[in-house]
Amino acid sequence: MTVEKSKELYERACSVMPGGVNSPVRSGKAVGSIPVFVSSASGAYIWDEDGNRYVDYVCSWGPLILGHAHPAVVSAIKDVAERGTSYGIPTKLEVDMAEQVVKMVPSVEMVRFVNSGTEATMSALRLARAVTGRKKIVKFGGCYHGHSDCLLVSSGSGVVTLGIPGSPGVPEEIVTHTVSLPYNNLSAVEKVFDEMGKEIAAVIVEPVAGNMGVVPPEKGFLEGLRNLCDRWSALLIFDEVITGFRLSPGGAQRYYNVMPDITCLGKIIGGGLPVGAYGGRSEIMREVAPSGKVYQAGTLSGNPLAMAAGLATLKILETPGFYEDLEKKSAYLEKGLREAVSDAGVEMVLQRVGSMGCGFFRSGAVKNFEDAIKSDTNAYALFWRGMLENGIYLAPSQFEAFFVSSAHSYEDLDRTIDAARKVLKNMRGKKD
Ligand SMILES: Cc1ncc(COP(=O)(O)O)c(C=O)c1O
């Protein structure tokens, strides 16, 4: 396998873009590689500039639950593009899309579309602070909610992958109102509420953590957060940027049957185009300008191409049996990988919820960030490079998820399991 063209592009990229990429997680730094440069994609596959084909489990970091270039999504985008790409004036598509989201996500009665998950969480927090008249927010170590200042504390995703402790440029005064606690530790949350409950505006949580690898909520954790927020009149924000429309048509809130006050959405809602959204009960959402005073705006918000791609995607997700099929495929992959791990005698813990999962190179279940960072990242790097050589594209970080899409065939899954078996066997006793 040659990646000469990717190498050339990477050299050019590094002289004109920081680190050669437009988002840090794309860099292969953490796995001792250069990034491969993609030239095209279809279904479960991506092709790089050198013509190598890979089965893709990054799926654009989650949005592509239908796989790449799904015909219905492409056709919706083409159809709209021919009539204009942006107006900055309301469209019927935005109304259709908002109605669709309200129909699918149980706790959302009104929604505002933005352009990214970062905007969604940032705006949700502003709204929560305005509604409660309080300043403090509680988040959890290893959860990632985008890169807005007050949320870049004990963050997952690229922040942990690249070993960045916080971020220079974020003033201390801004993060003094952010309290970070261990995921799945309800008594730590209780303690903080006992100390400063009347100052806490909101608790923001990834209902399944997907940015420190994949860490499911322990039984009672989400319910406990709901109860504490109710007791102290704080708002519960579910950051469903990853889990929204992935775990069920109604996201993690439907999957676990725990309702937040505000839901942040992104990724799948845009069908592969840049969209985010935040929504909740009408009485809360009416506080957003122009019906209320909480300011939040966007030149391209509700962009017709993005609305069309999102709507086409969400409609397909309503097909009866869609999530059952995805679960079967994901369980098949998990079973095959478990067998490969056990046959190879390598220490790897597989954690999966629905079609998102990850393998931590360590022993024992991972319940929080502390556990996750004890993984052997050198072993992951070795595994990643081996899988790439065998035509399987995984996230270039131990602390990200793999995603199964409806486009992955059982043949693709078998190919992945065979590759893992071969790579893991070769790894025994070897480290970076
Ligand atoms: C849970 C979660 N929240 C928020 C974000 C931020 O979204 P975006 O990258 O679209 O700004 C991400 C991913 O990046 C995410 O995984």
Ligand SMILES: N[C@H](C=O)CCC(=O)O
């Ligand atoms: N883990 C991030 C989102 O889920 C990865 C996306 C990015 O930051 O580029």
